[in-house]
Amino acid sequence: MSSYPIAPQRFRHRGWIEYAIVLAVLALVLSSLVATAPRFDALGRGIARLFAPSGLLMQMFPPDFSRAGHIAGKLFETLQMAVAGAALGLVFAVPFAILATDRLSPQPVVRHAARALIALFRTVPDLVWAIFFIIVVGLGPAAGVLAIMVDKIGFAGRFFAEAMEEADTGPQDALRAMGASRMGIIFSAVFPACLPSFTATSLFALEKSVRGSAALGLVGAGGIGVDLKVAFDLFNYDEALAIILMMLALVIGVEQASGYIRKRLI
Numbered sequence: 001m002s003s004y005p006i007a008p009q010r011f012r013h014r015g016w017i018e019y020a021i022v023l024a025v026l027a028l029v030l031s032s033l034v035a036t037a038p039r040f041d042a043l044g045r046g047i048a049r050l051f052a053p054s055g056l057l058m059q060m061f062p063p064d065f066s067r068a069g070h071i072a073g074k075l076f077e078t079l080q081m082a083v084a085g086a087a088l089g090l091v092f093a094v095p096f097a098i099l100a101t102d103r104l105s106p107q108p109v110v111r112h113a114a115r116a117l118i119a120l121f122r123t124v125p126d127l128v129w130a131i132f133f134i135i136v137v138g139l140g141p142a143a144g145v146l147a148i149m150v151d152k153i154g155f156a157g158r159f160f161a162e163a164m165e166e167a168d169t170g171p172q173d174a175l176r177a178m179g180a181s182r183m184g185i186i187f188s189a190v191f192p193a194c195l196p197s198f199t200a201t202s203l204f205a206l207e208k209s210v211r212g213s214a215a216l217g218l219v220g221a222g223g224i225g226v227d228l229k230v231a232f233d234l235f236n237y238d239e240a241l242a243i244i245l246m247m248l249a250l251v252i253g254v255e256q257a258s259g260y261i262r263k264r265l266i
């Protein structure tokens with residue numbers, strides 16, 4: 001009898017259906033790379049043009065901060081759009097998430113409808129929502145705020161609903177047995193249990209809003225994106241680089257503040 005320990009089985013035996021699914025996924029990945037990935041020769045020529053003496057990078061350096069005051073004002077507008085849109089989206093995401101939760105939704109039809117709306121809000125890109133709301137309310141930051149709001153309802157609504165699904169059901173059952181109302185159970189048992197998850201999701205939603213709001217201006221929904229598009233259209237690449245660097249500073253600042261708040265509250 002061998003004195004060596006028996007090595008644990010690393011992979012369990014799988015059926016032919018699972019192997020077929022794995023092969024189908026690999027085939028999809030390979031076909032996608034072949035059909036859409038750039039060719040190495042074209043990529044090499046593009047990189048060479050990028051670093052050429054008259055290429056894009058040389059035209060971007062040094063960055064032009066002569067309009068730093070104006071750029072800072074537009075960045076503040078971008079931040080305001082992100083905060084307003086995220087706040088509205090998070091507020092409206094809560095009732096959507098409650099209606100989409102199995103144990104809290106009043107009817108299966110309501111639950112499926114809420115889940116479908118959350119999926120719709122999450123599936124459509126925020127740029128598409130921005131174009132839609134530009135048609136509704138016109139150009140400007142209002143359209144950007146509405147686009148961010150709808151996007152955050154889809155983003156936060158899904159995670160809020162999952163957090164409430166995973167919450168401990170013991171306190172909920174105890175309150176239900178005592179005759180507590182649905183809203184009483186939600187506010188007394190569900191929300192306290194889900195508060196850390198809600199806080200983390202809300203802060204991530206704010207970070208995502210700040211990053212996304214900069215791009216909404218590209219379609220006329222306010223913020224710094226308008227100036228960035230104009231700078232590229234007029235071939236003012238040095239000013240475009242200044243805008244990108246100031247946007248980077250804003251995003252990093254928001255992410256650092258969000259991380260600090262998460263560590264303090266969670």
